[in-house]
Amino acid sequence: SARASTAKQAQSRAKALARMQPVQAIIDDPSLSFDFPSPDELKPPLVTLDLASVGYSAGNPVLQRLNLRIDPDDRIALLGRNGNGKTTLARLLAAQLAPMDGAMNASGKMRVGYFTQYQVEELDGADTPLEHMTRQMKGATPGAVRGQLGRFGFSGPKATTQVAKLSGGEKARLALALITREAPHMLILDEPTNHLDVDAREALVQALNEYEGAVVLVSHDRHMLELTADRLVLVDGGTAQEFSGSMDDYTDFILGKGPAKEKLSKADRKEDKKAAAAAREAQAKLKRAVSDAEADLAKLEVVLRAIDQAMFDPQSASNEYAGLTMGELSQRRGKIVAAQEAAEARWVEACEALEKSD
Numbered sequence: 001s002a003r004a005s006t007a008k009q010a011q012s013r014a015k016a017l018a019r020m021q022p023v024q025a026i027i028d029d030p031s032l033s034f035d036f037p038s039p040d041e042l043k044p045p046l047v048t049l050d051l052a053s054v055g056y057s058a059g060n061p062v063l064q065r066l067n068l069r070i071d072p073d074d075r076i077a078l079l080g081r082n083g084n085g086k087t088t089l090a091r092l093l094a095a096q097l098a099p100m101d102g103a104m105n106a107s108g109k110m111r112v113g114y115f116t117q118y119q120v121e122e123l124d125g126a127d128t129p130l131e132h133m134t135r136q137m138k139g140a141t142p143g144a145v146r147g148q149l150g151r152f153g154f155s156g157p158k159a160t161t162q163v164a165k166l167s168g169g170e171k172a173r174l175a176l177a178l179i180t181r182e183a184p185h186m187l188i189l190d191e192p193t194n195h196l197d198v199d200a201r202e203a204l205v206q207a208l209n210e211y212e213g214a215v216v217l218v219s220h221d222r223h224m225l226e227l228t229a230d231r232l233v234l235v236d237g238g239t240a241q242e243f244s245g246s247m248d249d250y251t252d253f254i255l256g257k258g259p260a261k262e263k264l265s266k267a268d269r270k271e272d273k274k275a276a277a278a279a280r281e282a283q284a285k286l287k288r289a290v291s292d293a294e295a296d297l298a299k300l301e302v303v304l305r306a307i308d309q310a311m312f313d314p315q316s317a318s319n320e321y322a323g324l325t326m327g328e329l330s331q332r333r334g335k336i337v338a339a340q341e342a343a344e345a346r347w348v349e350a351c352e353a354l355e356k357s358d
Contacts, residue, residue: 010230012246013075017209017227032200034176034207035151037183042107044071046186046214047093052102054092061100062088065239072185074214077229079243079250086218086235087190090114093216094188113184115192119175125164129154129174132163137181152177168195186214193221197298222247255279279357286354293347300340307333 053064062085070076070093078086091097092104094114123132133145149159152173163171172195180187187208193201205227208215219225225247232243232250243250255276310317311329321329 008244008246008249009232012248013227013230020205020227029199032203033151033153034173034200034204036176036180036187036207036211036213037148037151038212039111039183039185042072042109042185045069046072046074046107046110048103048105049092049099050103050105052092052099052104054088054097054099056088056097058100061238063092063235063239064101066092066099066102068233068240070186070214070216072214073212074216075208075228075230076214076216077225077232078216078218078235078240079225079232080235080240081254084235085238085240087116089233089235089240090188090190090216090218093186107185110186111182111184112186112188113179113182114188114190115176115179116190117194119179120168120171120195123163123171123174125162127163128160129163129166129177130159132174132178133181136178148177148181169197169200172196173200184213186216187211188216190218191220192217193219193224222251251280252276283354283357286350286357289350290347290354293343293350296343297340297347300336300343304333304336304340307336 047068047070049066049068052066053061054066055061055063066089078089080086088097091114092099094112095106096114098104129149130145133149134142137145137148146155146159149155153170154174154177158170163174166174172192176192192204196204201221201224205224208217208228215228217225217228229247232245232247233240234243234250234253243253245253306318307321307329310321310324311326311333314322317324321332324332
């Protein structure tokens, strides 16, 4: 059964959660907070797909023969290469697409919160989080509106800051606050961590683990999937099926060490394992190179802002730059810009190498 096949990833997740430490940064910094409101209970199943097919143009399904059941406490990761239909399946589950064939049954009372990058991009830069939330929560009391914003770290002046002035991570957090305003029974998150830094990712993982509804996740963040998913569904070859292994098995599968490995001799298997480990190690190294370059860029950006502030408003210059002449500041700025260009080139190179190794 589907339940039995999830045992491996569920055990793997339980172990990973046991090792997870509460993140001090979240405790110290309420602006990192995510707190998903938990829904009222609904009887299972929430959603059933029965030989459903889905696509964008008549007669050309992207996915077919879909059989899937989602219950209120399910934690599902949709796996598969880009372009295989993970987002299409997410949109079907979110009722943004209707099945072209077969059936999809969903509980009539079910509320769904669906997050995509588009929601972040479509936020109105001139409006504040408070204006966005007030518009969406028609008829709610100002207290309820503020309460929902507060769950996501938008309290006090943050609630009335123009969206254009928020960071990418803050915008993503606002989009998540907006889609969960009605305490959804199911959260469908398509690449939620793209704009989040490491601490905010950890905060999101913790919040998802405390949330009591069902979670369907599309993400390239292996660490996050390991900590939030009990069930793995592989979107591949025009359909989606339960994947019975753990995330480690999935990595092996992607590296071409799939089910066929049973036929191999022990010596071959050992070689296979070594090759998979080497490939994982190489991937990890490339990922580190990407995140190191990103960290360098972020640090340089902070320094550049401080130098610019000292140049344009000497009164408010930070200690390090107070008292430096324009010439000295300009010289330092030149060095930082050069370092930024080098870090950017490193980042592009590392991203391309990672893309090729995928």
